[in-house]
Amino acid sequence: MNFLRESSAAVDEAFLSDDAAQACGVEVVVKRTVPPDMDQRVVAAERAAQPSPVSGDAQSASTVDPSRRRATMVFVRGAVVSLSVALAAGLLGVLYYIPSVARFMQGVGINLTSLRPIHTTFAAAFIFLAGIAVVHRYIEDIAGPMTKAEKLRTKAQVILWALAGLGIVLSLLARVFSGREYMGFHPIFSIPIAIGWVLFAWNAFGHFRKGFFSRPVFVTMWTVSLFFFFYTFAEQHAWLLGRVFSDPLLDMRLQWKATGTLVGSFNLLVYGSLYYIGVKRTGDDSLVHSNLAYALFGIGLLNSFTNFGHHTYHLPQNHVVKWISFVISMLEIIILARVVWDIAGSMRHQESQTTPNTERNTLDSTGLFMEAARWWTAWILLTALVISVPPLNAIIHGTTAVMGHAMGAEIGIDSMILFAALTWVVRDQAVQRGIVLRQLDGTRFKRTIVGLNVSVGVMVGWLTLTGVVTGVSRYQGRGLPDWLNVASHPVLVVCGIAAAYFLGRVLIVLATSAFGRAWAQSDEKPDTHQIVQQ
Amino acid sequence: MQPSPTEEGVFPGRFWHARCAGRHKAWLLLILIACFLTQSALVYTDHTRPLALDPSARRGRVLWQQHNCQVCHQLYGFGGFLGPDLTNAAGRLTRGQLAQQVVRGNDQMPAFALDDQQLDDLWAFLLAMNTSGQGQARQTKLANERTVIEQVIDQTIEDMGDGTGGSDIALIRQGFGLYRTGTCTSCHVYFARSAVDAPDLSRRVEELDKGALAKVLAQGKPPRMPKPELDAGQQRAMAAFLRFLGNHRNGLLNQLDARDDQPFFSSLPWWEYR
Numbered sequence: 001m002n003f004l005r006e007s008s009a010a011v012d013e014a015f016l017s018d019d020a021a022q023a024c025g026v027e028v029v030v031k032r033t034v035p036p037d038m039d040q041r042v043v044a045a046e047r048a049a050q051p052s053p054v055s056g057d058a059q060s061a062s063t064v065d066p067s068r069r070r071a072t073m074v075f076v077r078g079a080v081v082s083l084s085v086a087l088a089a090g091l092l093g094v095l096y097y098i099p100s101v102a103r104f105m106q107g108v109g110i111n112l113t114s115l116r117p118i119h120t121t122f123a124a125a126f127i128f129l130a131g132i133a134v135v136h137r138y139i140e141d142i143a144g145p146m147t148k149a150e151k152l153r154t155k156a157q158v159i160l161w162a163l164a165g166l167g168i169v170l171s172l173l174a175r176v177f178s179g180r181e182y183m184g185f186h187p188i189f190s191i192p193i194a195i196g197w198v199l200f201a202w203n204a205f206g207h208f209r210k211g212f213f214s215r216p217v218f219v220t221m222w223t224v225s226l227f228f229f230f231y232t233f234a235e236q237h238a239w240l241l242g243r244v245f246s247d248p249l250l251d252m253r254l255q256w257k258a259t260g261t262l263v264g265s266f267n268l269l270v271y272g273s274l275y276y277i278g279v280k281r282t283g284d285d286s287l288v289h290s291n292l293a294y295a296l297f298g299i300g301l302l303n304s305f306t307n308f309g310h311h312t313y314h315l316p317q318n319h320v321v322k323w324i325s326f327v328i329s330m331l332e333i334i335i336l337a338r339v340v341w342d343i344a345g346s347m348r349h350q351e352s353q354t355t356p357n358t359e360r361n362t363l364d365s366t367g368l369f370m371e372a373a374r375w376w377t378a379w380i381l382l383t384a385l386v387i388s389v390p391p392l393n394a395i396i397h398g399t400t401a402v403m404g405h406a407m408g409a410e411i412g413i414d415s416m417i418l419f420a421a422l423t424w425v426v427r428d429q430a431v432q433r434g435i436v437l438r439q440l441d442g443t444r445f446k447r448t449i450v451g452l453n454v455s456v457g458v459m460v461g462w463l464t465l466t467g468v469v470t471g472v473s474r475y476q477g478r479g480l481p482d483w484l485n486v487a488s489h490p491v492l493v494v495c496g497i498a499a500a501y502f503l504g505r506v507l508i509v510l511a512t513s514a515f516g517r518a519w520a521q522s523d524e525k526p527d528t529h530q531i532v533q534q
Numbered sequence: 535m536q537p538s539p540t541e542e543g544v545f546p547g548r549f550w551h552a553r554c555a556g557r558h559k560a561w562l563l564l565i566l567i568a569c570f571l572t573q574s575a576l577v578y579t580d581h582t583r584p585l586a587l588d589p590s591a592r593r594g595r596v597l598w599q600q601h602n603c604q605v606c607h608q609l610y611g612f613g614g615f616l617g618p619d620l621t622n623a624a625g626r627l628t629r630g631q632l633a634q635q636v637v638r639g640n641d642q643m644p645a646f647a648l649d650d651q652q653l654d655d656l657w658a659f660l661l662a663m664n665t666s667g668q669g670q671a672r673q674t675k676l677a678n679e680r681t682v683i684e685q686v687i688d689q690t691i692e693d694m695g696d697g698t699g700g701s702d703i704a705l706i707r708q709g710f711g712l713y714r715t716g717t718c719t720s721c722h723v724y725f726a727r728s729a730v731d732a733p734d735l736s737r738r739v740e741e742l743d744k745g746a747l748a749k750v751l752a753q754g755k756p757p758r759m760p761k762p763e764l765d766a767g768q769q770r771a772m773a774a775f776l777r778f779l780g781n782h783r784n785g786l787l788n789q790l791d792a793r794d795d796q797p798f799f800s801s802l803p804w805w806e807y808r
Contacts, residue, residue, distance in 0.1 A: 097616065099641040106644055113602040113644075116614060179599025181612060213556030220559065224566075246592055249585045249666055252610055257577050291558075292550035298562050305570050313805070315610050316583040316667045321576055322805070390804050398611050398619050398669075474726070 065145040069429055071154050072140065073519060075133035076422055076429075078161070079126050080510050083415075085169070086122035087507065089115045091500050097492075114172045117184025121168055123410065124182060124266065130418040131269025135204055135222055137425050138276055143207050150203050157199040160192040182259055183236050194233060201226040216279070216288035217297055218272035224301060225268035232261040253317055256308045264304025270414050271300065273421040274373075281366065281424065296338070303328050310388045314397055322390070329388040341374060364441045366427070368449045369420035376412030376453075380405065383464060395475055401467025408460040416453075419506065426513045437513045448505045455498035462491050585666045587659065594659025597652055606643065610669045616642060618728070621669020624660040627720060632657055635720050640760050683724045684714060686789050690782060702774065709775025712768055721759070725787060732759075739780040747773050 093115040096102045105111070146154070168185040176186050183190070205226060208219050235258035238244045244251050275293070279285045287293055306321075306328045313322055348363075363371060383405055387393050396402060423440055430437045439445060466484055473481070587595060598604070604613035607620045623632070633653045639645035648656065663669075687710060695703040713719070721732035739747065751769040754761035764772060779786075 096642060102642040106641075111644060112614075112616065112642075113605045116605045117602070175602075177600065177602040179602050179604060181604065184602070184605075213559050217554075220563075224563075245595070246587050247585050248587065248595065248609070248663065249583060250580075252612060253577055253580060256612065257574075286551065289553045290551050291554045294554045294559060294562055295550070298566060301566050302569055305573055311611070314667075314669065318576060318580045318582055319805070321573075321580065324573070324576075398608065398615075400615065402611075403615055 064140050064432065067146040067151055068136065068140045068143070069432070071146070072133055072136040072425060073429060073514065074154075074158055075129050075136055076425055076514050078158075079129035079133060079418070079422060080507060080514055082122045082125040082129055082165070084507055084511070085165075086119050086126055087500070087503055089119035089122065093119055094496055111175070113177065114175060117177065118169060118172050120182050121172075121185055122165075124262075125165065127266045127270060127410075127414055127418060130422055131222075131225075131266060131273055132200060133425055134273040134276055134421045135269070137428070138219075138222075139204065139207050150206075153199040153203050157196040160196040160199075164189045164192040164196070180236070180239065181255065182262065187237060187240065190233070190237060194230075197226075197229055197233070201230075216275070216285060217293040218275040218279075218288060220294075221268045221272035221275070221297055225265050225272070228261065228268065228304075229265040232258050232265055236262060249316055252315055253312065256312045256315070257305075260308025260311070261305045264301070267304060267414070268301070270417050274370075274417050277366070277370070277421050277424050280428075292338075299328075299331055303331070307388075310393060313390050313393050326388060326390065330385065364423075365445055365449060366420045366424040368446055369416045369423065372449065372453045373413055373416035373420065376408060376416060379457075379460075380408045380413055383408070395471035396467050397471070399467035399470045400463040401471065404460045404463030404467060407456070407463070411456050412453075412460065419510075422510060423513075426510070430513070433519070435519070439509050440513055445505075445509050448502050448509070452499065452502035452506060455495050455502055459492065459495035459499060462488070462495065583666060585662060587662055590655045590658040591662040592659075593652075594655035594657070597648070597656050598659060601646060608669070609663060610667075619669050620660060620663070621667070622664050624657070624664035626723075628715065629653075629657045630715075631717055631720055632660070634717050638760070641756075683786075683790060686786055687779075690786060690789070691778070705771045705774040706778045708768075709771035709773070709778075712764065712772055713775055716762070716764075717760075718762070725783070735776055736779040736783040736786075739776040744773075747776065 092105070092110060093112055096105065096112045096115070102112075168189050171186055171189070172184065178184055178186055205223060208215065208223050212219070212223070235254060238254045238258070239251050244254060275288050279288055306325050308325070310325050310329050312325075348367075383401075387396055387401065387405065427437060427440055429435075466488060469481065469484055603620075606614045606617040608614070609619070609621050611619060613619075627635075635643070636646050636648060636653065636656070691703065691707055691710065694706075722728055722735055723732075725734055725736055727734055742750065748769065750759070751762055751764060751772055762769075762772070
């Protein structure tokens with residue numbers, strides 16, 4: 001609670017004088033209560049917030065249409081809310097693994113059958129919404145004021161998705177399911193989701209298509225994501241066809257393909273965000289126009305629509321599909337590692353140029369998240385390489401190693417990249433409006449980031465280890481070693497609680513940074529982050 | 535010559551850092567679209583082991599989705615991890631065992647109020663899945679070889695019956711019958727810890743004294759193991775069988791190893807599943 005109070009106080013403090021003065025009908029200068037050692041970072045952030053000349057028409061920070069900034073922040077807030085719902089459902093779901101607690105929860109009507117689809121739906125929603133927020137931030141760089149039609153489409157998209165989200169939660173709690181993985185809600189809710197995506201694609205591509213082939217690689221990635229999503233979203237509903245539903249093996253092949261490509265669609269948003277944030281922070285956009293970047297994009301996309309195969313080695317299917325999956329899995333993950341290492345290295349170089357000597361090696365929270373994503377990528381790539389080899393895949397199939405790998409990929413890579421993106425976007429938006437958000441770069445938040453990564457890392461490591469031991473024991477026809485069962489519960493409980501605690505703190509910082517009166521007040525005065533005293 | 539991000543072209547030795555030309559981007563996208571369409575065609579036209587569900591199995595599949603069984607269970611590894619993979623469940627359970635498990639539930643599995651017709655439909659669906667292929671490596675193969683293992687156990691009990699201890703043998707035989715037709719095999723497998731973490735009973739029984747074993751058979755082992763529905767006589771028979779299993783563990787395993795159709799693996803093929 002102290003942490004929450006301090007975070008809120010930090011936000012309010014910046015506007016204390018403004019509130020009091022407005023109550024008296026007098027305009028005052030908004031004091032920037034920025035510590036001296038933060039000045040350089042604010043300067044650097046403002047400089048980085050200036051659009052790159054190759055990205056398109058430049059807009060000055062003080063003249064960006066407030067509607068565009070509001071749109072960006074709406075999706076930031078939506079992402080924070082989605083992740084909070086996913087975390088709550090996930091926490092309750094994890095408790096189901098404790099039999100005595102499961103019995104109690106069943107008794108009060110809380111079932112895992114409802115919790116898990118809520119968790120997976122809103123975890124995916126977080127990734128999409130955060131990625132869309134970054135896309136909107138980029139559109140601020142390249143577009144003029146929002147037209148009425150664009151505003152209408154954006155509002156309609158937000159309303160449709162908000163209603164869909166509410167409907168999904170209520171229907172799942174009422175035990176109305178589709179029974180599918182990832183798309184566990186009733187298919188009726190797919191309609192507003194699809195319409196909302198059409199509206200978003202209309203807006204976004206309306207800006208991207210001008211000079212499309214001269215734009216950076218992240219624009220290409222986002223554009224492909226826009227269209228890729230339609231196809232894969234439709235494919236997710238193939239089971240509604242009688243012929244598909246009546247053949248479970250065909251359905252499962254299609255379902256894995258569609259799920260793999262849906263993940264590919266949101267990964268394009270995530271990795272595009274990674275590129276964009278990297279460019280904005282370093283000011284170096286040579287990478288995002290290079291042959292290397294496009295080669296990486298090509299291999300990444302190729303992998304997106306083939307690598308579902310390494311989840312289906314065990315399904316009766318055409319061996320050509322399996323071989324394609326294996327070969328391309330090997331290629332893509334090696335190349336992706338290169339991207340993250342390059343960006344992080346470039347950022348470190350920039351940080352060392354802008355911070356005082358005594359803080360030469362200090363990263364802000366965005367940098368910390370990106371650094372974490374680099375290490376996670378290295379670990380997940382290594383394990384993915386191993387478990388994509390068919391005989392080894394068979395050994396860990398159906399074990400907790402798969403769970404650990406999925407957690408590492410979604411929390412370790414995607415979420416860390418998106419947290420980096422969200423903290424950057426929020427900080428950038430705040431700087432443009434003269435809002436100070438000290439909690440984003442305070443020591444406490446940095447420790448939270450470290451704690452989150454350590455706790456999730458231990459949990460993922462343990463799940464991987466126990467999965468491998470389980471698989472090997474089963475392969476050898478032996479029973480599981482006793483230490484596995486004795487140690488598992490304490491390790492998972494401790495790490496799970498720690499991870500939930502730190503993730504909750506991250507959410508609180510993001511929520512207190514993204515919500516608040518300060519944003520509404522600044523929206524009224526888009527050009528005046530310095531108000532002249534009268 | 536250093537490549538500049540604003541210039542197009544190929545710079546010797548610095549190709550990867552040079553700016554990608556617009557026409558190359560267009561070609562890249564076209565190639566990727568072509569690859570995607572090819573991959574999609576491969577999947578859509580894949581007729582490997584078509585599995586057409588009959589009407590009863592189809593209704594069973596509808597029930598599976600309506601009750602969201604995949605949240606906890608898997609089919610071909612697709613689903614949640616709280617419960618076991620049920621792809622080949624029909625190969626190790628009877629219809630009666632399935633019905634008991636579904637209708638009673640346990641701490642972590644809710645009880646489902648399904649009528650006989652619905653249970654028949656669900657059973658038909660799981661039977662169809664069992665014929666479709668092998669959902670799990672290793673563990674399921676072991677469980678699927680339950681028939682072989684039970685044949686060996688049966689034969690060993692027969693051979694013992696030719697010797698001494700007639701009433702003991704009858705008790706062991708009765709216990710064996712209860713074990714393989716009751717709900718024990720829903721969670722336990724022979725000679726290994728199961729996918730739902732139920733212990734290997736042939737090892738476990740050695741750690742329990744007579745009183746402790748009797749207590750487990752009478753009350754179960756909360757919270758994971760429900761109370762077995764056995765009367766006093768059946769509990770004695772089950773205890774006798776479990777002691778037999780523990781005492782003859784090595785001998786039984788040696789017999790299984792010696793068989794040509796032994797269920798334990800000694801090789802690791804490239805493609806586990808065909």
